[in-house]
Amino acid sequence: MQHDPSIPDTGSPLVDHLVQLTYLIQTILLEAGAEHELSFIQIRLLGILRDREPGMQELAHHLNLDKSSVTGLINRAERRDMVERVPSPTDRRSFSVRLTDKGKDIVRTVGDEIERRIHNAARNLTEAERVQLTTLSAKMLYRD
Amino acid sequence: MQHDPSIPDTGSPLVDHLVQLTYLIQTILLEAGAEHELSFIQIRLLGILRDREPGMQELAHHLNLDKSSVTGLINRAERRDMVERVPSPTDRRSFSVRLTDKGKDIVRTVGDEIERRIHNAARNLTEAERVQLTTLSAKMLYRD
DNA sequence: CGAAAATAGTTTGTATGACAAACTAAAATT
DNA sequence: AATTTTAGTTTGTCATACAAACTATTTTCG
Numbered sequence: 001m002q003h004d005p006s007i008p009d010t011g012s013p014l015v016d017h018l019v020q021l022t023y024l025i026q027t028i029l030l031e032a033g034a035e036h037e038l039s040f041i042q043i044r045l046l047g048i049l050r051d052r053e054p055g056m057q058e059l060a061h062h063l064n065l066d067k068s069s070v071t072g073l074i075n076r077a078e079r080r081d082m083v084e085r086v087p088s089p090t091d092r093r094s095f096s097v098r099l100t101d102k103g104k105d106i107v108r109t110v111g112d113e114i115e116r117r118i119h120n121a122a123r124n125l126t127e128a129e130r131v132q133l134t135t136l137s138a139k140m141l142y143r144d
Numbered sequence: 145m146q147h148d149p150s151i152p153d154t155g156s157p158l159v160d161h162l163v164q165l166t167y168l169i170q171t172i173l174l175e176a177g178a179e180h181e182l183s184f185i186q187i188r189l190l191g192i193l194r195d196r197e198p199g200m201q202e203l204a205h206h207l208n209l210d211k212s213s214v215t216g217l218i219n220r221a222e223r224r225d226m227v228e229r230v231p232s233p234t235d236r237r238s239f240s241v242r243l244t245d246k247g248k249d250i251v252r253t254v255g256d257e258i259e260r261r262i263h264n265a266a267r268n269l270t271e272a273e274r275v276q277l278t279t280l281s282a283k284m285l286y287r288d
Numbered sequence: 289c290g291a292a293a294a295t296a297g298t299t300t301g302t303a304t305g306a307c308a309a310a311c312t313a314a315a316a317t318t
Numbered sequence: 319a320a321t322t323t324t325a326g327t328t329t330g331t332c333a334t335a336c337a338a339a340c341t342a343t344t345t346t347c348g
Contacts (some may be wrong), residue, residue: 014274015262017281018169023188024285025166027208039335041305044167056326064171069306071327076304093314093325111155118159124287129280130158136269136277137161141168143268183306183333200297213335215298220333237296237343 028121032113036106041065042082045073046099046107049083053096082106172265176257180250186226189217190243190251193227197240226250 026040033043041063048054048062056074060067074097077083082103085095099107122130170184177187185207192198192206200218204211218241221227226247229239243251266274 012259012263014266014278015259017278017285018165018262019173019191019258020285021162021281022166022169022173025162026170029163029166039304047163057324065305066307067326068308068328072305075327088325091315091325093312095326114163115156115159118162119156121284121287122158124283125280129283132276133280134157134161136273136280137165139268139273140265141161141164143265185334201295209334210336211297212299212337216334232296235296235344237341239297 024121025118028117029114032117033110035113036110038106038110041073042077043110045077046082046103046110049097049099049103050107050111053086053098055088055094055096059097077103168265169262172261173258176261177254179257180254182250182254185217186221187254189221190226190247190254193241193243193247194251194255197230197242199232199238199240201238203241221247 029043030040033039038046044063045059048059054062056067056070059065059074060070063070063073065073074083074085078085081100083097084100086098088094088096122133125133173187174184177183182190188207189203192203196202198206200211200214203209203218204214207214207217209217218227218229222229225244227241228244230242232238232240266277269277
């Protein structure tokens, strides 16, 4: 992928750079997950399951997907033994989704790889600049 | 989509924030393109074609896709009258891909919408902070 | 020059990813 | 107890992506 200064050239340097940065990080995530044949959405799924055991509904909300899309996503992840459906003890319609041991392993490995690669991409930043970038990102993420 | 502090929780605040920021911007891009039913990859395609008339090969390289994937992408975009294949005068095997007038319209409209939405997401940043964020992004994008 | 190799792009087959509408089964409401 | 709501799946359709095989040119080079 090219992170070319002139794409997409909207007229606002901030917007251009943020969009390009998004493409860059997305590429990094895909490369980090490639070893385990993880798609972008699967990486997001594993990230969410890292510290949660959500139901399908909740998962659909987190991922901003239709619930029927989540059915397929979880089916494929379950077939690969990365997650499992755990029946709810109180509601026989529902269950929660949980990482298997294999899933946890993958999360760790891929998580380390993501961290390594992103830090490498940020290697030209000083420690102070990294803190700055984190702070500025937070201001966009947790606004109001 | 939730931009929740605890996803994906890799241990590095910089990494976590950048990944979350990526999810946020991706959502913004999709929302900005929704009016015209544009997918993420189509938005990237239009961004690239904004100031280029690449061949299929070149496009595959820019998008980091297999050339056969690009065939499909361009077929669908052509069917929607957003782009056209322009035969090369010197090589009868090849052509370049160009925005149609309709494509240019869409690029303008969606580009404006993206700009509007990203600036809105950055509304808590001062002008100095915006410049900082742009500069820091550039240091990651154009390293070495 | 002419055969062989390389290049540009498409086709074919397969899998994932996404949505909407219709559906099933269980739970909650009234 | 009947009705409505909720949780999740199924079905049908289309977009996205890849790899391998293919077609048609262009290039290389003996």
